[in-house]
Amino acid sequence: MTTSKPLIVPVPLGARAYDILVGRNILGEGVEQIKKLGVRKVALVTDENVHSLHAERIIKTLADNGVDVAAPVVVPAGESSKSYAVLAKTCDDILATRVERGDLVIALGGGVVGDLAGFAAAIVRRGMRFVQMPTSLLAQVDSSVGGKTGINSSHGKNLVGAFHQPSLVIADTAILDTLPERELRAGYAEVIKYGLINSERFFFWCEENWQQIFAGGPERDEAVAHSCRAKAEVVVRDEFENGDRALLNLGHTFGHALERIVKYDNARLVHGEAVAIGLAQAFRFSARLGLCAGQDAGRVEAHLKSVGLPTRLQDVPGGAGSVDAILDAMTQDKKVKAGTLTFILAKGIGKSFIAHDLNKADVAAFLMDEWNS
Amino acid sequence: MTTSKPLIVPVPLGARAYDILVGRNILGEGVEQIKKLGVRKVALVTDENVHSLHAERIIKTLADNGVDVAAPVVVPAGESSKSYAVLAKTCDDILATRVERGDLVIALGGGVVGDLAGFAAAIVRRGMRFVQMPTSLLAQVDSSVGGKTGINSSHGKNLVGAFHQPSLVIADTAILDTLPERELRAGYAEVIKYGLINSERFFFWCEENWQQIFAGGPERDEAVAHSCRAKAEVVVRDEFENGDRALLNLGHTFGHALERIVKYDNARLVHGEAVAIGLAQAFRFSARLGLCAGQDAGRVEAHLKSVGLPTRLQDVPGGAGSVDAILDAMTQDKKVKAGTLTFILAKGIGKSFIAHDLNKADVAAFLMDEWNS
Ligand SMILES: NC(=O)c1ccc[n+]([C@@H]2O[C@H](COP(=O)([O-])OP(=O)(O)OC[C@H]3O[C@@H](n4cnc5c(N)ncnc54)[C@H](O)[C@@H]3O)[C@@H](O)[C@H]2O)c1
Ligand SMILES: NC(=O)c1ccc[n+]([C@@H]2O[C@H](COP(=O)([O-])OP(=O)(O)OC[C@H]3O[C@@H](n4cnc5c(N)ncnc54)[C@H](O)[C@@H]3O)[C@@H](O)[C@H]2O)c1
Numbered sequence: 001m002t003t004s005k006p007l008i009v010p011v012p013l014g015a016r017a018y019d020i021l022v023g024r025n026i027l028g029e030g031v032e033q034i035k036k037l038g039v040r041k042v043a044l045v046t047d048e049n050v051h052s053l054h055a056e057r058i059i060k061t062l063a064d065n066g067v068d069v070a071a072p073v074v075v076p077a078g079e080s081s082k083s084y085a086v087l088a089k090t091c092d093d094i095l096a097t098r099v100e101r102g103d104l105v106i107a108l109g110g111g112v113v114g115d116l117a118g119f120a121a122a123i124v125r126r127g128m129r130f131v132q133m134p135t136s137l138l139a140q141v142d143s144s145v146g147g148k149t150g151i152n153s154s155h156g157k158n159l160v161g162a163f164h165q166p167s168l169v170i171a172d173t174a175i176l177d178t179l180p181e182r183e184l185r186a187g188y189a190e191v192i193k194y195g196l197i198n199s200e201r202f203f204f205w206c207e208e209n210w211q212q213i214f215a216g217g218p219e220r221d222e223a224v225a226h227s228c229r230a231k232a233e234v235v236v237r238d239e240f241e242n243g244d245r246a247l248l249n250l251g252h253t254f255g256h257a258l259e260r261i262v263k264y265d266n267a268r269l270v271h272g273e274a275v276a277i278g279l280a281q282a283f284r285f286s287a288r289l290g291l292c293a294g295q296d297a298g299r300v301e302a303h304l305k306s307v308g309l310p311t312r313l314q315d316v317p318g319g320a321g322s323v324d325a326i327l328d329a330m331t332q333d334k335k336v337k338a339g340t341l342t343f344i345l346a347k348g349i350g351k352s353f354i355a356h357d358l359n360k361a362d363v364a365a366f367l368m369d370e371w372n373s
Numbered sequence: 374m375t376t377s378k379p380l381i382v383p384v385p386l387g388a389r390a391y392d393i394l395v396g397r398n399i400l401g402e403g404v405e406q407i408k409k410l411g412v413r414k415v416a417l418v419t420d421e422n423v424h425s426l427h428a429e430r431i432i433k434t435l436a437d438n439g440v441d442v443a444a445p446v447v448v449p450a451g452e453s454s455k456s457y458a459v460l461a462k463t464c465d466d467i468l469a470t471r472v473e474r475g476d477l478v479i480a481l482g483g484g485v486v487g488d489l490a491g492f493a494a495a496i497v498r499r500g501m502r503f504v505q506m507p508t509s510l511l512a513q514v515d516s517s518v519g520g521k522t523g524i525n526s527s528h529g530k531n532l533v534g535a536f537h538q539p540s541l542v543i544a545d546t547a548i549l550d551t552l553p554e555r556e557l558r559a560g561y562a563e564v565i566k567y568g569l570i571n572s573e574r575f576f577f578w579c580e581e582n583w584q585q586i587f588a589g590g591p592e593r594d595e596a597v598a599h600s601c602r603a604k605a606e607v608v609v610r611d612e613f614e615n616g617d618r619a620l621l622n623l624g625h626t627f628g629h630a631l632e633r634i635v636k637y638d639n640a641r642l643v644h645g646e647a648v649a650i651g652l653a654q655a656f657r658f659s660a661r662l663g664l665c666a667g668q669d670a671g672r673v674e675a676h677l678k679s680v681g682l683p684t685r686l687q688d689v690p691g692g693a694g695s696v697d698a699i700l701d702a703m704t705q706d707k708k709v710k711a712g713t714l715t716f717i718l719a720k721g722i723g724k725s726f727i728a729h730d731l732n733k734a735d736v737a738a739f740l741m742d743e744w745n746s
Contacts, residue, residue: 084461095528155468
């Protein structure tokens with residue numbers, strides 16, 4: 001097994017503190033850290049794709065190092081696994097491995113597996129420890145960090161879940177080599193989001209280095225580690241999302257509305273693509289409100305385009321619905337507090353802020369312009 | 374509305390501290406306290422029986438006092454509602470009321486509704502506040518206090534759930550007037566359990582006052598309040614059940630085994646009846662091991678009998694299975710840590726303790742004697 005030293009990003013959450021290990025082929029080091037958790041037995045949850053590509057090798061490495069892993073729990077790939085039915089089956093399958101309360105659940109997969117298995121870990125025996133082994137770029141830079149877990153309801157995405165921090169995150173960037181190009185691009189939208197939120201410098205660096213990030217050079221490790229650091233900082237300030245953590249929703253209010261409009265049909269739009277459009281829109285809207293320079297909005301859009309990400313309503317295959325439909329989908333978002341519209345807007349690249357009480361008419365006018373542009 | 378001043382039992386859990394209100398017809402005071410929580414909207418969950426007996430009046434009282442209550446979420450009565458399917462429906466029904474994250478769920482019912490609705494509140498929108506309005510004696514003295522919520526899996530009872538403390542518990546003892554006699558008796562087993570754990574005095578008091586407790590005199594309020602205080606004390610010492618809280622399982626290791634053996638068929642055995650047998654057994658077993666006086670075991674059994682509760686394996690309608698079956702059911706219990714048997718035993722009435730590493734052969738021999746006695 002080739003193995004190397006990981007970058008370590010600490011998440012200092014007091015009694016719930018943990019480390020994120022980032023690097024190429026760091027499984028060996030990851031297993032050492034898992035052993036330090038004092039684990040008796042491990043239940044590993046993964047999806048069909050990741051199972052056939054990576055599970056065998058990882059389970060063997062764990063077993064070779066004396067960690068007792070039960071037969072893996074394998075769920076169908078894709079968002080539809082974030083359902084009550086798959087959650088119930090996952091909990092039962094974890095229980096069937098006869099893990100006890102001090103034991104461990106490992107979530108090996110993209111954001112879907114992380115959210116689902118993390119939630120199952122939160123509720124099986126009223127809470128088991130779990131380790132995230134994110135295998136998609138999106139999961140490595142976003143969903144595996146911060147402790148939000150959950151599933152979808154017919155009433156909306158992520159409406160049922162738990163705050164449950166992992167005990168460790170192992171982000172092996174080599175595992176992204178098998179990720180489909182489209183998923184890599186989608187995850188990349190979340191990477192540059194961190195630059196857009198509060199680091200102009202990181203955004204500029206991404207503009208220069210994105211090819212190496214995609215190709216799997218050391219820049220990939222740096223980008224993942226920076227993203228995790230950025231997310232961890234926000235999470236430590238506001239673990240339960242009562243304030244600041246909302247900044248991470250930059251691009252997501254527009255984005256979620258579009259996902260809802262295409263009925264979460266991944267063939268049309270995956271999450272990161274919706275976020276890419278949302279990021280471009282958040283900057284164009286900010287420019288329109290006179291908050292940020294039009295140049296900045298243009299620069300954001302140009303970079304998203306150059307990596308092959310969508311940036312406009314017109315880019316949604318099959319159409320993004322009417323302005324009314326988008327507005328309606330937006331106000332159903334759970335981030336809408338007591339009826340008022342909250343957006344994450346920007347005063348420039350790296351200068352995002354939470355804008356409360358936005359005027360619905362302004363949003364409508366903006367969308368109308370977007371639609372006709 | 375007749376209304377009176379409640380007894381108040383505080384549960385000082387720091388940021389999760391709350392009060393338990395106990396008394397006859399205290400709904401008025403309860404509503405005042407709910408209003409103090411600063412609630413915008415309430416989703417009320419109840420079961421069919423309690424719904425037809427009490428829900429209308431309670432919803433009206435809330436509404437008359439300016440609390441906005443959505444149409445109640447009604448689940449079937451009985452243990453079978455602690456399932457994945459009813460949980461999913463309950464979450465969706467709560468979401469359909471359009472409550473938001475700062476809003477409130479009220480659990481109006483026995484332990485089943487409390488465990489189910491409390492769990493739903495723990496996971497809808499990753500955690501909503503909730504108020505327990507326990508309507509069975511068991512729920513008032515046990516399940517509504519302490520924050521354990523959950524459902525059953527095919528692998529066992531309460532294996533999926535969350536620690537989620539309520540914001541308030543309203544135990545209106547008048548509501549017990551409609552409770553079937555058998556359920557009242559079953560709940561009473563948990564009441565005297567508190568005496569058996571650490572208060573000889575309370576047990577003696579129960580022996581003298583049980584008729585008034587059943588009849589609904591002020592002794593009922595006292596018994597409920599004492600029980601809540603006793604439970605709260607343990608919970609405050611050990612919220613997440615890493616140690617001391619296990620004392621509350623006095624009578625439950627034997628009891629759970631019997632429930633499992635009758636396949637949770639309430640026609641044969643309800644939880645409190647199983648606990649009653651378990652309490653008598655724990656004392657007889659303690660006496661057999663020379664830990665407590667035979668007299669004490671006799672006294673416990675006599676009191677259980679005098680209120681009409683079962684005390685022996687032979688009392689289980691349809692039989693309690695073989696000694697092997699009981700032992701097997703016992704070692705499946707989730708309280709069995711890494712294979713060793715842990716029991717709550719007693720050095721006398723009010724002198725219970727956690728006994729680790731019990732010899733399985735001793736338990737087997739005891740059960741054999743019980744069986745042949
Ligand atoms: N919890 C959070 O804080 C948070 C944050 C953002 C997003 N999310 C959630 O994350 C989910 C999206 O995550 P995602 O984009 O990773 O989706 P995903 O888990 O469905 O993965 C995308 C696809 O890539 C495949 N895949 C994953 N890793 C692979 C690999 N190494 N090689 C080959 N194929 C691989 C998967 O099987 C799947 O088909 C959404 O449900 C979203 O709600 C959660
Ligand atoms: N969370 C905890 O800490 C904890 C502790 C002990 C028990 N429990 C759980 O509690 C459950 C048992 O609770 P339970 O005994 O209250 O069962 P329950 O909720 O099923 O109630 C028993 C029966 O009484 C009916 N009922 C309730 N209140 C009534 C009233 N005022 N008038 C008329 N009928 C009424 C119910 O509809 C039901 O048919 C079990 O699932 C057990 O696991 C939980």
